[in-house]
Amino acid sequence: MTELDCLIIGAGPAGTCAALRLLQLGYRVGLVERARFPRSQIGEALTPGIRNILELLQADDALAGLPHIAGRPSVLRWEHDALQPAAQSDTAVVARAEFDARLLALASSRGARLWQPARVQAIEGRPEAWRVQVVETATGTASHLRARWLFEATGRHGTAITRWACAPNLAALWAEFDAAQVAPDCLAATRVEALADAWLWASVLPSGRLRVMVLADPHAIGGGLDSSWRRALASSRSLPALADLAPAQPLRICSAAPYLDTAAWRPGRVKIGDAAFALDPVSGSGVEKAMRFSLQTAVAWHTWSTSTDDAGRSLAQQYFSQQLNQTCARHVRWCAAHYASAWSAAGDFWRARSTPPIQRTTPTASAIGEPTADFFSSLAEAPSAEPPPAGPDQWPANARIRLDAACQLVPQLCVVQDLVRTAPALTHPHLPRAVAFVADQAIASHWGLLRREQTLGELHDALARTMRPEAAGAMVAWLRRSGVMVRAA
Ligand SMILES: Cc1cc2nc3c(=O)[nH]c(=O)nc-3n(C[C@H](O)[C@H](O)[C@H](O)COP(=O)(O)OP(=O)(O)OC[C@H]3O[C@@H](n4cnc5c(N)ncnc54)[C@H](O)[C@@H]3O)c2cc1C
Missing domain, CATH: 3.30.70 (Alpha-Beta Plaits)
Known part of the structure; x- marks a missing residue:
């Protein structure tokens, strides 16, 4: 009987990222994938944010030399009924089958136990003590394993009654x-x-x-x-x-319909990637969001698994739910605005997609499975932060500056040393979201110093006495860029 901490079902980018992260955190991981790789998969345009995910997973080497196309010009017909050259995009179009296959090979080489092509035949037992039968498709050989948790990373496949449509069908x-x-x-x-x-x-x-x-x-x-x-x-x-x-x-x-699974975390099992939420392909960021959410889920689960009390476990679940709802709601809101900006926005197809969904005010039988209030409050957030005023990045080193009076510290769920914690984070109208750490340094730890009126040079030197010089440089650069500092009168 194979003993695992986590059994991941589905080895697309969500499943393999979760596997790689859980392996980093020291868990025994298994993967069941029903298809033989390389298998074709739609979704080849990868956004640049994937780079830092691969870096965190130390997966860059495994993807070196991956066939891809980058730096091509783009032509757009969107806001105007004419073709227009667009800013060069830093999206890369990759051989997706190869991308997925290499990530899976990496997870396997780092110790994930792999069944492929194979299917889960039966799941019995209870949360934290599942007994799972996996059957290899080619030979019919059955393996019996025990797993504490199941991670469902099966993509769009299958139907779940808990999938809530975020927008009209596509x-x-x-x-x-x-x-x-x-x-x-x-x-x-x-x-x-x-x-x-x-x-x-x-x-x-x-x-x-x-x-x-x-x-x-x-x-x-x-x-x-x-x-x-x-x-x-x-x-x-x-x-x-x-x-x-x-x-x-x-x-x-x-x-290509976008949806959110409203029961993605259940006792002993959790959904990740497209099994948890699927985005409208118009942003071309599905793979990045699926991978990022897998990392967040791995850390939430690690927190849950190592917590000795209900408070720690509740924090882990809250973090999972917050990331899921915020990621999905922000994307839904962005998509609605993007559809509304099209030259053809008056047409039925476009009008139906130009307004974000609204929360039902009275619960009805059909409202069962609606997203939580978290989702709707993220949907209602201000569309974007006020843009920072021009200039702070031009200030000379001897300019006298201070933190703007609108800066506040508020408690926020954050990841600190691979665990979900509540930490004070900086909020300000120019910031799209609260920020607790810059260059791995807690902003709150330097609060007294940041609030002083001083020159940028003095601030840099004072920070450099408490942290690595590169971190001090990065923090000053971020403070200048983010628009939270003002010039003292
Ligand atoms: C039309 C379209 C275009 C898109 N274009 C883009 C794009 O350009 N850029 C982008 O970033 N994203 C794009 N996406 C989204 C992107 O493809 C997905 O977000 C991404 O593949 C999700 O990864 P995943 O690992 O969750 O699921 P998947 O990549 O679907 O992987 C799921 C895996 O689970 C396996 N599986 C399923 N059921 C079982 C089972 N029962 N047992 C075992 N294994 C199972 C499958 O074989 C598969 O390998 C697009 C999506 C659509 C629909």
Whole structure:
């Protein structure tokens, strides 16, 4: 009987990130993945925030040389009904199957016990003492294991009655064209276009093929996949010539509906990645958010597991719930504003997606499974912090400065040395969220010093007497940039 602390079901980016983090924290980890890798997976455009996650997981080496495309120009048709060059994006388009496979190989090489391709046949027992039967698909061999906790990282697969729709339903139609089939300028840039009743994304993949994806209302597509596809391409500004071209790979469809699972933490089991919340692909940040949430869940679970009292366990669960609700709510709010900004925003497709959901005022039977008040209060937060005034980063070292009077310290759930704790954090109208640490230094520990009226040079020297010089430099740089300091009269 294999004994595990955590059994992770599903080895996409969420599952492997959780595995790598839990291994770092010293746990015995198992992974069950039903597909043989490398397996194809949609979601190849990776946002730059993934870099620091890979750094934390010491996974950079494993991904060195991963086939990818970066630094391509982008062309946008969104706010205006015309194609416009966009600021060069720092998103990288990767060979996603290879990305997932390398992360899994790394988790396995660091000691995660892996069953693949395999399925969970039975789960018995109770929280903290699950008995799980795993069957290998190829041989039918059954393994019996004990696990304290189950981490469900199965992505969008399956249906859960606890999934709450954050926005109207959305479907993705996609296909690939060989480079030889399309004009060279189709391959030269990443394209995002708002159409009259859908939107479109197109980019060359590391394989050299052009991937085109159309996001539309599934009711509008109905059974007419081909006709919807051709109509969307024909109405695009950048790719109308592809409307009558047979793709190199058959047209496919999948759900892209955003949702939040309202019961993601239950006794003895927790959901991560797309199993916990799925984002509208319009931001292209699903993989990053899935990976980040896995790290947060690993730390929440570690706190829960090492707590000796109810207070510690409750803090862990609160942190999990806060991260889940805030991440999802902020994304939902951002998406609604983004849809509302499209040139075609008056159309039905766009109007339905331009307003964030509202909380029901009276609970009804159908309201069971709605998100918590946390979700709705994050949704109602001010859209963004006031921008910092121009200038602080230009101040000379001898300028006399002090913390702005609007700065306050408020208790906040934070991660301190891999555990969830309550720590004082700085709030200010210029900060999008409360900040407890800068360059690993607790801001509250230097509160008296920061509130003094002094020159930037004096502040730097005083900080450098209590911390590493690089940390003092980083803290002063952050204070200047963030807009929480003002020039003394
Ligand atoms: C149309 C579309 C386009 C997208 N584009 C982007 C993009 O450009 N950039 C981006 O960052 N994100 C994008 N995303 C989102 C991104 O793909 C997901 O957020 C990400 O894959 C989530 O990772 P995950 O590990 O939670 O799930 P997945 O990547 O889906 O991994 C889940 C794994 O679990 C396995 N599994 C499922 N059920 C079981 C089971 N019962 N037992 C064992 N194993 C199981 C599956 O085989 C799979 O390997 C897109 C999503 C959609 C729908």
